[in-house]
Each structure stands twice: as C-alpha cells, then as structure tokens.
Amino acid sequence: MTKLTINDCIELAKSKGGQCLSDVYVGYKTKMLWKCNKDHHWYTTLDGIKNKNAWCPECSYIGVGNRYRFDGIKIANQLAIEKHGKCLSTEYTNMHTKLLWECKKGHQWERSLSKIKHRSQWCPYCCKRPPLSINDCMVEANKRGGKCLSTEYTSCEEKLLWECSDGHQWKAIFRSIRLNKSWCPECNNYSKNQDKLTEILENELKLKSFSNFRGFGWLKNPDTKRKLEIDIW
Template sequence: MKKISLNTACEIAIKRGGLCLSTEYINGKSHLRWKCVKGHEWEATLSNIKYQNTWCPYCAGQAKNTLDIAKMIAINKGGECISNEYINGSSHLRWKCAKGHEWSATLQNVKNKGSWCAMCVGQNRTIEYIQHLARKQNGNCLSNSYKDAHSKLIWNCSKGHVWKATFASIKYHGSWCPYCSNKYLRENLCREIITNILDHHHLKIADPIFLNPSNTRGQQHEKYTKFFHRGDPDNFIKQQERDQLKKELCEENWIVLRYV
C-alpha cells in the first residue's frame, strides 16, 4: 500500500511537471516533499495534492510569511527552522544549518536577502581573503592564521597603528583603526604630553598593544563595569590579567609605567 501511494504521489508530480522528493509514505495526513518545474520546494500531504488539487504555493502566490514557509525555506537550504511561533517578518526565529550551528535571524533576512549560517560563511574565509580586506583599507592583517569570525586578529593601518579586532567587526560593522578614529584620544593625548615632558623615545617592543609607557586608568581597570566589560564579568578578569601582564613586561624591560 505504501509503495503504491508513493508511486501515486510521484505520478501526480510528474504530470504537473514536478517531482515528489520523498522516499517514504506513511499515510494521507503525512507531509511529503514536492518540487515544481521552477525549482520551488515545499511540503504538503498527498491528500491535499490529489483531492484538493493544490500545487506549488509559490507559483500560485499563496505563500505567506508564516512559520510553515520559514520551515520550507530552511529545508531548501539543508537546515531547519526550530522556532515554534511566528509573529511577523521582523521577528527573530531560531535556525539550524546542516552542520548543527544555531542562530537567530528574521524571516525577511533569510527569505529576501538570502542570508544563512554566518558561522559556515566564516569557515569559508581564508587568511588571504582577510589580508585582501585589510589592503582595501590601505592596511594589513598581521595574523598568519584565521579561526573564526569572532576570534581577534592583529591589524595594522596605513599610519602604522597596531590593534586587535575580530574579522566580524571589520567586515560587518565597518570598524577600522581605533587610534585614527580617536577612540583612544584621551590615552594618546596623555602619552603625547608625557613624551614631550620626559623626552621619552618611542619603544620598539614586539607587541605595542601591551607596552605603552603611559596608561590611562579608567574605572574599568579597578572594578567590574557593565558598559566597558560588555555585561560579562569574565571580561573584567581578562582586563586585570592584561594590566598585570603589561606591568610585568614593563618591569622586565626597565620601563617606568605611568598611570594617569
């Protein structure tokens, strides 16, 4: 009976210029996968296709932004929409790709902009591509390897500034050199004043990120601050570790560290 029913589904699909992609038939209420002549894929019961004479909802203009459509789009991309509720096209749904990565995105982004798993996209990036991206900014990526979009890399701008930032922040958030953008204006101003007063020569240290002889001490160095530490107490611990490392490196290199 199952074989005959599946054969029936395949015959109906072929007559309509499409295909039945399912390999198993359970009963008249179970959903099968269908594909029309234009390549659209969707799920529907054999009863609906055979007795109600329905076919491709996309070609018929009946496809609406519903949870069912979200699940169909995800299946077409080899993944899943794992949300159980749909509000509107601007509300976030949970998605899962073929590799098991999960993330949140609106149906509008997935359907109309063709976006999908950002982690899989990041895995396709190479260090050569990232270095090419840096050169477009008249700078360089000094790192030799790439892990993922959220791991920090070392960058160098056209003025010689060196800093650390993630690929995601450079590529998707449009950030670049924090020194040129005056993000560290207060710290740079203090360093310039101290340099002029003490006639201090610039240091030639392997990692200038840690070894600046002057250090502006904001409150984030002394206590956990939600804004500076992005709501994560672990970032305060990391801040203290960086401060301690900077202090030790300065002592090893006979550098007087000035706190401002």
C-alpha cells in the first residue's frame, strides 16, 4: 500500500475545487484544515474526504436548506392547483410561515402551508370568514367605549394592548374580547367588589334594595344637615 503524503491531500482538495491548508499529513484519522471554493473552512480527516466522499459541511447544509425550501414552495404550488388557485409566494421558510394565496375568484389572503395542508383550510372569503385585521379589533373596542392600542394583528393567539373608557390598559387576545365578551379586568374586579359590598350591606340592614338609601344618621350634608345617599358605585 502506497504511503500517502500531504501532496495527496492537496490534490484531493484540488479535485473538489478547494484547498488543503494543513502543511503536514500525520495519518488517515488525523484532522486537517480544508477550504472549499466558497471560502468555508473546517477540520476533518483525510478518511472522511477520500473514503466517505464528504466535503464542505457548510455548503452541504445550505444545499439541504435550499432543497427543503424548494420542496416547500413546490408543495404549496401543488396544493393551490388542486384547489384551483395559486400560491403567489416565491420563498418558503417553514410550515408555519404565512404564504400568499389566491383562489379561483381572485381573493387573496395569507396563511401558513401547515393550515392549508393539514387543516384543509382554503379561501376565507369564499366561506364567508374573511381574515381578521387590526381594524376589526379597533371596531370591537370602540363598541365598548375603549380603544385597541396595538397597530398590528398577526394571529388569534397574540395578545394585543387594550384601553377602556376609564384609561385602564391591559393585554388580551382578540378572541377573548370578541367571543368570550370579556373586557377591562380592572373595571370587572371593581364592579364585583361593589356588588359584594352592596350584598353585605343589604343583608346587614335587612333591606330589599340599597338603592337611594338614606338611613345613616351620620351621613349628612354639612351645610343643610340633610341625610345623603351612600355612594358605593
């Protein structure tokens, strides 16, 4: 068996369009420094280069990524064709990144490949469920006398910033505001405390209603001496 030298390493690297940057060859299992034609540097053994046909790991990783992205956009295009529509996006990152779609009626919307492929979702306009926007959030807040302070709506799971008519601010997902009919947690807690206090006083004073009650002798107008209603609301 012919003994290998550093020249064999140099020639092997050259055949792959690169270079062997090490000056000395010690043995088959000793790592050496290599460089590809894209100027990537890495250490590996001659055995890995010669017998396992390995080369630049960074180029290999990029190649796999490009193939993955190509396959993703290819799948998206095929799914759109099956639904008589189009995938208008040209770049694919992953299954959960939104792509731009168009149905046969020309409606356009954004949705991830995962939802199109695995949840069988298609055009939200055709099924009369247009995608929500930040304007929907603002309209809902306005109905309650408040504001949606966020400027962008990305998904039903993302918390937005809201403000009630009393200036309280909090974060909540749009779904809880719209479907669960929840609103300002601070006002809600305050209202619950008021109701509880009213219930206690009515029970203690044996009253059917605490509304317009002027039965406290100590609660008077200091000028007119007239009894006043207690205000707990």
